[in-house]
Amino acid sequence: MIRIIFFAQLREQLGCAGIEVEAAEAKSIDELKKYLCEINPQWKQFIESKKILVALNHEYVRSNLSLKAGDEVAFFPPVTGG
Amino acid sequence: MIRIIFFAQLREQLGCAGIEVEAAEAKSIDELKKYLCEINPQWKQFIESKKILVALNHEYVRSNLSLKAGDEVAFFPPVTGG
Amino acid sequence: MPFSISIQKDDFDVGNEYASLVMNDTHAGAVVFFVGRVREMNQSRRVSGLSLEYYSGMTERVLEQILESAKQRWDLLSVRIIHRVGRLQLMDQIVFVGVTSKHREQAFQAAEFLMDFLKTQAPFWKKEITEEGEIWVEANQKDKVASERW
Amino acid sequence: MPFSISIQKDDFDVGNEYASLVMNDTHAGAVVFFVGRVREMNQSRRVSGLSLEYYSGMTERVLEQILESAKQRWDLLSVRIIHRVGRLQLMDQIVFVGVTSKHREQAFQAAEFLMDFLKTQAPFWKKEITEEGEIWVEANQKDKVASERW
Numbered sequence: 001m002i003r004i005i006f007f008a009q010l011r012e013q014l015g016c017a018g019i020e021v022e023a024a025e026a027k028s029i030d031e032l033k034k035y036l037c038e039i040n041p042q043w044k045q046f047i048e049s050k051k052i053l054v055a056l057n058h059e060y061v062r063s064n065l066s067l068k069a070g071d072e073v074a075f076f077p078p079v080t081g082g
Numbered sequence: 083m084i085r086i087i088f089f090a091q092l093r094e095q096l097g098c099a100g101i102e103v104e105a106a107e108a109k110s111i112d113e114l115k116k117y118l119c120e121i122n123p124q125w126k127q128f129i130e131s132k133k134i135l136v137a138l139n140h141e142y143v144r145s146n147l148s149l150k151a152g153d154e155v156a157f158f159p160p161v162t163g164g
Numbered sequence: 165m166p167f168s169i170s171i172q173k174d175d176f177d178v179g180n181e182y183a184s185l186v187m188n189d190t191h192a193g194a195v196v197f198f199v200g201r202v203r204e205m206n207q208s209r210r211v212s213g214l215s216l217e218y219y220s221g222m223t224e225r226v227l228e229q230i231l232e233s234a235k236q237r238w239d240l241l242s243v244r245i246i247h248r249v250g251r252l253q254l255m256d257q258i259v260f261v262g263v264t265s266k267h268r269e270q271a272f273q274a275a276e277f278l279m280d281f282l283k284t285q286a287p288f289w290k291k292e293i294t295e296e297g298e299i300w301v302e303a304n305q306k307d308k309v310a311s312e313r314w
Numbered sequence: 315m316p317f318s319i320s321i322q323k324d325d326f327d328v329g330n331e332y333a334s335l336v337m338n339d340t341h342a343g344a345v346v347f348f349v350g351r352v353r354e355m356n357q358s359r360r361v362s363g364l365s366l367e368y369y370s371g372m373t374e375r376v377l378e379q380i381l382e383s384a385k386q387r388w389d390l391l392s393v394r395i396i397h398r399v400g401r402l403q404l405m406d407q408i409v410f411v412g413v414t415s416k417h418r419e420q421a422f423q424a425a426e427f428l429m430d431f432l433k434t435q436a437p438f439w440k441k442e443i444t445e446e447g448e449i450w451v452e453a454n455q456k457d458k459v460a461s462e463r464w
Binding site: 005007008009055058059060074076077078079080081082 | 200216217218219221222225247258259279282283284285286287288289290291300301302303304307
């Protein structure tokens with residue numbers, strides 16, 4: 001399984017803090033996004049927003065990395081700490 | 083009288099913390115410097131050093147201002163606080 | 165602990181943090197620190213408090229990476245980063261960044277660098293509690309520009 | 315006292331100074347401060363202490379002028395400047411500059427500006443107590459360059 005988590009306003013927009021996805025369903029970040037939007041079409045506008053940041057196993061990712069079972073993928077809006 | 087004071091290493095080099103000069107003897111900063119070097123020729127190399135800063139009545143002076151009785155003139159080396 | 169990071173709900177004491185940063189350090193000629201606090205007005209909204217969320221695991225890691233970059237760029241003797249999370253009230257302290265170095269220009273630059281990257285890279289999200297309800301804070305273009313100068 | 319300057323023999327408490335700077339201030343989102351301390355090595359001399367001299371009357375006036383310039387350039391809520399004089403030991407605190415503002419970039423810039431001009435303009439002179447005797451500190455070209463960037 002791949003663990004998917006959402007933060008801040010994205011979590012509220014999706015109405016979901018996190019889900020698990022079978023590794024077979026998403027072999028890359030792009031496939032994962034596509035899969036998430038297929039199972040929840042109302043997520044598409046949020047997940048595909050250019051502003052949304054993606055992290056794989058606690059590291060920012062800016063390209064279409066491949067995924068494997070046990071990975072953790074996070075989607076979140078621009079950060080506003082400090 | 084004009085009050086003249088010296089600080090830090092300049093005071094130690096001159097062996098003098100301050101003196102008073104008759105206003106008639108020094109009508110300007112340049113005249114004052116000349117007068118001081120006349121009465122104490124061994125001061126010349128220190129007083130005329132390009133590094134030495136001059137203040138008139140607590141304000142830095144960079145030109146040959148005129149002096150009057152009651153003025154306070156200070157000579158000191160570059161500052162090193164902080 | 166010359167270099168340490170905390171993410172915590174609890175408040176911190178600036179005097180104690182300062183004392184720990186310089187304790188027994190005969191070389192720390194310069195100490196710079198920054199404290200961020202909850203302020204009343206933000207983009208013309210009246211704020212009574214904040215709710216701060218973070219990404220446990222990743223936030224610590226990003227802060228460690230930022231700290232590591234700062235150590236490589238400047239000659240630092242100690243650094244302390246504290247960021248609070250959870251519910252905060254008006255005037256509460258949010259963040260502390262303290263840096264010691266031999267020289268002041270290094271301490272100043274490192275502290276600014278740490279704050280600029282903390283603001284733009286570390287996964288924290290602020291929700292403001294305002295008269296008009298709870299509002300997620302939008303990322304600031306000015307912070308992005310500030311982080312790009314390094 | 316949102317804006318104040320002290321020249322004093324006594325030590326200061328950083329925690330107390332910080333508390334005074336922000337007390338009841340709902341707008342002070344950013345606090346930056348700098349502390350300068352007596353450090354062990356300076357230009358490869360081993361320092362055991364300092365003797366600090368100033369020009370009573372002029373030093374206060376120059377610090378007030380520097381503070382006034384900072385207030386004109388940045389939107390500052392409070393500033394505290396403390397400079398110690400007399401005999402200081404290794405690790406003693408020498409100088410404190412604390413600045414509060416709504417925004418961090420203003421607080422950082424003002425604190426650096428104040429320190430750069432304090433270093434190059436305010437009449438203070440340091441004599442180091444070293445193993446080789448007492449040595450007047452020479453003015454630093456780096457400080458002069460730093461003050462010329464503003």
